[in-house]
Amino acid sequence: MTMRTYRKALIGAALLVGTMMTPAFAQMKTITGGFDVGPGGLQGNFNPMTAPAGYTWLSTYFEPLVTYDAGLTKLVPALAASWEISQDKLSYTFKLAEESWHDGQKFTAADVKFTIELNKNPKTASLLSARLSAVDSVEVKDPRTVVVKLSRPDNALIVSLTKMMILPAHALAAIAPEDMAKNAMWSTKPIGTGPFKFVRYETDRFVELAANETYRGGKPKVDRLINRYFANAAAAISALRAGEIQFTYIESDDVPTFKGNKDYTIIEGASYVANYIGFNNQVPLWNDIRVRQAVMHAIDRNTIIDSLYKGAAKKADCGYVEGSLIPKGLDEYAYDPAKATKLLKEAGWDKINGTKPISWITYYNNPLTANVMAAVQSMLAQVGINVVPRALDSAGYNGIVMSRTPNPADFPLVYAGLQNGPDPGTLNLGLNESQIPPVGQNFLQIKLPELNAALNAAVAETDQAKATTKYQDVCAVMNKTLPWGTMWVANRYGVASVKLKDFVWTPAPGGGPFAATPEKWSIAP
């Protein structure tokens, strides 16, 4: 047992004989929310470099250079007050905003250079490592200007930068890159530039932030922001209804509980997340494309969308649902169990697996998804594929699929989602062979040369109009080769108490980041 633990226990004991609530606390304006509830959140992760989700919360105290607006339609300034892209698309010049770190030091171009180089280094386990591979060098022109030079045009770069939280060089430079990921500093004294400052993390209970009074966007309207952790979404909803928190993500089938209730505002938005059935290419079950086709034909997606999602989802025949990205002549994989049975027979499914149970894991740990998976399970059972759904929480799921030494038998099949917008290039992260972990997120080990080529071409295309056609090619290839069984893109929901004023939230994939302007949030007594 370490000294720290002893001390903690002692402090705990001392607190037990503690005092009454101080009046100062009662006067403080506090917003408490379940900011990490749902698939866009990731409780317990504090390192923005290794965060596949959780940006709603992270971006209250860290900031990227550029970010999306709250409608996720266009890029807007964050720590970069403005930026320019050269004609040849090889040079990005960022003019930086005036801001200080939470510890009082000045934020400068050197911090940006440090952050980009840090994220590019695979030793830090940064999820952006592969996405920054086009970056050739970062030059500090002056303390307020930084130039990023690329070795080849990369359209997705600016979008990747929205996910890159700028980190303080003065505080982190001494930490070796390989020690970065596990460093305790992330959850004890992280230093950002955002409207709120980190105060403390009570393990598995909550994270507390305090207003950054000198924030360039103005002094925040509330004194404190608290992100409460919940073991499940049901507990978060109970807390919301008990008036203990003012905001949480909810599932679409929880919407009726709040509909028509004057005390709550329901926030609805497109998720920009393509939900798919992911075939793990390291198990010998799915190699035959006829098996994957059979899965598609066996599932009645239209009925699931109509009934379980009550229409609040769009059927997807490739990774995209955005009209401009959909080419003509896609196979719609209509519901046809007879055809599915036939395809399986031709592929020799009896010999490949037969009716042995196949574990089907997901991180969507909620009743709606459980119902959807039960429906799919029963549809697949009809054609002779026996899948067994198992819902984990995000951390548990990531622990399995993104493990340092993944065991494919633990996840032969997944039900997951991947961001497909606002920038269509984000699909590259999960589908391109070059993104196989540890550098990227292609944990299903998808290796389809035709798809790699289509994705590479689309991501490198600098002309907007041409890029659209190239993404159509990606869609066509996905539709034909079925790297996953794409299902649909569903709407997502959050509920906020009407006490919150100027609260901005949108169900962005991975929780954002987007310009949520937390400094403007306020709460009525």
Added chain:
Amino acid sequence: MLGFYLKRLAAGLMMLIALSIMVFVLLRLAPGDPIDAYLNPLAPLSQVEMDALRQRLGLDQPWPVQYLAWLRAALGGDLGYSIDRAGVRVLPLLVERTGPTLLLMLTGLAMAIVLGIAAGVVGAVKRNSAIDVGLGVLAFLVISTPAFLKALLGLYVFAVVLRWAPSGGMLTPGAPFSLTDLLAHLTLPASLLALVYSALFMRYMRSSMIEVLNQDYLRTARAKGVGEFAVIVRHALRNAILPVITLIGSTIGIAIGGAIFIESVFDWPGMGLLMVKAVETRDYPVIMGATLLIGVGVILVNLLTDLAYAVVDPRIQVS
């Protein structure tokens, strides 16, 4: 006298060793590579480093040797890393969760003892009256309802609908510590936990009390003109309560079990919640660490009750 204590201590020690063997075997039976428990999931190691670690942990040795190495590490406080939480060691995690669980359990148990003994006495004194029968049926109903169902309904009624109590957690997040806040969070889950055991204690207390009330010395006391209330409190209760007190020690295990469900429904940051989550994510180092710690706790409590009971009632040593 001393011999008795030494014998009990030796037995307790044997139990601890046996427990550690059991946990070790379970840990090895669990799927996955045992070395995972000792790797920080966020700090990638090279193959060479892994092999070195494997050797240091003795994972290339036969099981008995591995067991000794594991035991040595465990005794030194090294239970490995949580697989699920990046870079978090198991022991500090467990230590942090022990307090809340003890608080919940002991409060629940205390409430149960008071409630159960009172109800038991009433039932015994007013035997076969409407109150007695009503209490009896109620106790059966409480015992027959799963703990989680009681917790769910209690949460819904008292926290969501009536808003008398917070919906979960142990303290208001971010608020400075205050006893009132703690009590507000503690009352509902502790009462629900108490419900089960009070039913159990009531039934034991009632039958123990009935037996005592039938004894000759009470008749003598009554005959001597001692008031009925005094008879019950001063004479009967004192004698009837002894067997019930011994019951308390042996129900600690059940109380931990019940606490798991309550913690899980009320998001109580204790060992139970930790364990349920660890089982969900197959975080074996945490599961086995918690099992070891709970087992050690129960053995120690049993040992203490044994010894304490021997002090109170010297007859024990003879048998």
Added chain:
Amino acid sequence: MSADTPMAAGAATSRSRGRSPLQRALGRFFRNGAAIAGLLILVPVLLAVLTYPFWWRYAPNSIDLRALNSGPTAAHWLGTDGVGRDTLARLLQGGRISLLIASVSVAISLLIGFLVGAIAAFGGRVLDGTIMRFVDLAMTLPPVILLLVLASITGTGILPTIFVISLLSWPVLSRMVRARLLELRERDFVVASRGFGAGLGHLLFRHALPNSLDILVVYATVQFANAILLEAGLSFLGMGIVPPEASWGNMLRAARSTVVLELHPSQWMPAGAALVATVLAINFIGDGLRDAFDPRTDLK
């Protein structure tokens, strides 16, 4: 009169009253109102659960995406769940699963508990000591903790759940059996049988079994109720029976969602009611049996 008739232990007292202890126990049992009420609940539940495929039109796992979350209707008496499965069919199938798990695990733990207890009692000091230390150890860990640990290793499903519950339940019984048989061991007829070279099998089944019958019966009922609760608890935590297979525990798990708890009570209340009623009934019966087998009851 041979000394090793099945009722040997109580033979002397029973003859004096002209009825066997078993008959007297049954007599006492049937005079117990609560126990009769228990039987009156349990028997219809058992019948319904066993026969439902013959009289109920829906299968428990067939989904109907056009009839989600329906309340009770003429077609679906108890409504449907979130994927349009018939709640009554799931309730009955869930009952089957819950009761199947309970009865199989009770049978297994009866067998293990009896054998271990009996072997410890008859097997001599060393064997007895070893076995009993092992039993102590198995009883040290809180049952639910052990349940979770085992479940994390075995995984979910019917067989693992049965395995886990039965593995957990026998130590208490073996202690009780041993205690009873230790009293018996030194009795004349056992010593005599041994003297005549009776084998262990003979000892176990001609002496040990009949003499611990009351313990076994009472234990079986109590444990049956326990097993139902344990299964429900495990499934509630998502570690016992997982959907689509129905069990009372996993039907109640749905009530974790406030929507289901509040807006669709027909999805969880029947399972809750069935579970509580069944366990209550079994507990009444168990209590009745305990009193019936306890000779002191008559004296009270």
